[in-house]
Amino acid sequence: MHSQIWVVSTLLISIVLIVLTIVKFKFHPFLALLLASFFVGAMMGMGPLEMVTAIENGIGGTLGFLAAVIGLGTILGKMMEVSGAAERIGLTLQRCRWLSADVIMVLVGLICGITLFVEVGVVLLIPLAFSIAKKTHTSLLKLAIPLCTALMAVHCVVPPHPAALFVANKLGADIGSVIVYGLLVGLMASLVGGPLFLKFLGNRLPFKPVPTEFADLE
Numbered sequence: 001m002h003s004q005i006w007v008v009s010t011l012l013i014s015i016v017l018i019v020l021t022i023v024k025f026k027f028h029p030f031l032a033l034l035l036a037s038f039f040v041g042a043m044m045g046m047g048p049l050e051m052v053t054a055i056e057n058g059i060g061g062t063l064g065f066l067a068a069v070i071g072l073g074t075i076l077g078k079m080m081e082v083s084g085a086a087e088r089i090g091l092t093l094q095r096c097r098w099l100s101a102d103v104i105m106v107l108v109g110l111i112c113g114i115t116l117f118v119e120v121g122v123v124l125l126i127p128l129a130f131s132i133a134k135k136t137h138t139s140l141l142k143l144a145i146p147l148c149t150a151l152m153a154v155h156c157v158v159p160p161h162p163a164a165l166f167v168a169n170k171l172g173a174d175i176g177s178v179i180v181y182g183l184l185v186g187l188m189a190s191l192v193g194g195p196l197f198l199k200f201l202g203n204r205l206p207f208k209p210v211p212t213e214f215a216d217l218e
Contacts (some may be wrong), residue, residue, distance in 0.1 A: 005089030010043040057218060094132065101132050102146045102195040109150025114158060121151040128211050140208040153189045158182035 014036040021027040021035060034055070041051035077084075087109055094191045113121050128216065130142040159165040159175050159182065168178045198205060 006043075010040055013043075014040050056158045091128075099139055100195070101136055102198060103191070104132070104144055105143045105147040106131060106150045106187070106190045106194050109147045110183065110190060112156055113151040113154035114160075116151070117161075118148075118155045121147060125151075134210050139205065140210055141205055143196055144208075145198060146190065149193040150186065150190040153186035153193075154183075157185055 016035045017039060018032045022029055026193070027035070036056050037058075038051055041054065046054065089108060089182055093099065099107070105128075108125060109121065112125060116124065125147055126144065129140065129147055130132055132138070133140045133143050138165070141149040155161050155163075157164050159179055164182060166176065168175055
């Protein structure tokens with residue numbers, strides 16, 4: 001039986017190991033998590049077969065109810081891409097003259113990010129940022145930063161994204177309430193990490209023009 005200090009120390013070291021292997025050594029996240037899992041198992045005195053069994057059970061138990069969510073979310077995201085719904089949302093918000101361009105990108109990221117993974121959302125919505133930056137002669141960074149901040153905030157705290165849904169399910173929380181409060185928290189975090197952060201930087205933020213290969217976007 002290991003002491004609490006030993007368990008907590010092992011957990012903290014495993015987190016550092018995950019970050020280090022991904023950021024420093026450019027490991028794939030899955031391999032980094034797998035390596036950290038074996039490290040924790042070894043530190044806890046588990047044998048190789050016990051580690052493999054525990055990892056299999058952990059993956060199976062986690063994906064048991066998330067597999068359908070991930071699959072359906074991928075389908076819905078593809079539908080938004082093919083139908084042009086995400087771009088239409090952005091163009092509609094552009095008509096609100098009282099909203100600044102960076103706030104528009106935050107709202108686009110929050111709304112579209114509910115059904116999109118971060119990577120898909122960036123690829124799908126960055127052309128909209130190119131278009132707005134070109135029309136308003138705004139630095140691309142002033143639009144891309146709020147967009148990516150909003151997409152990441154939604155991905156972290158708003159179901160049906162896997163991580164937020166998993167935590168809500170384990171805590172027995174009401175999914176509807178988690179979505180509402182998650183959107184509020186995500187909105188506040190996005191406004192702070194996006195527009196307010198850009199105002200804090202002021203003129204220190206370098207001007208990033210739209211790349212020439214995307215200059216013909218409308």
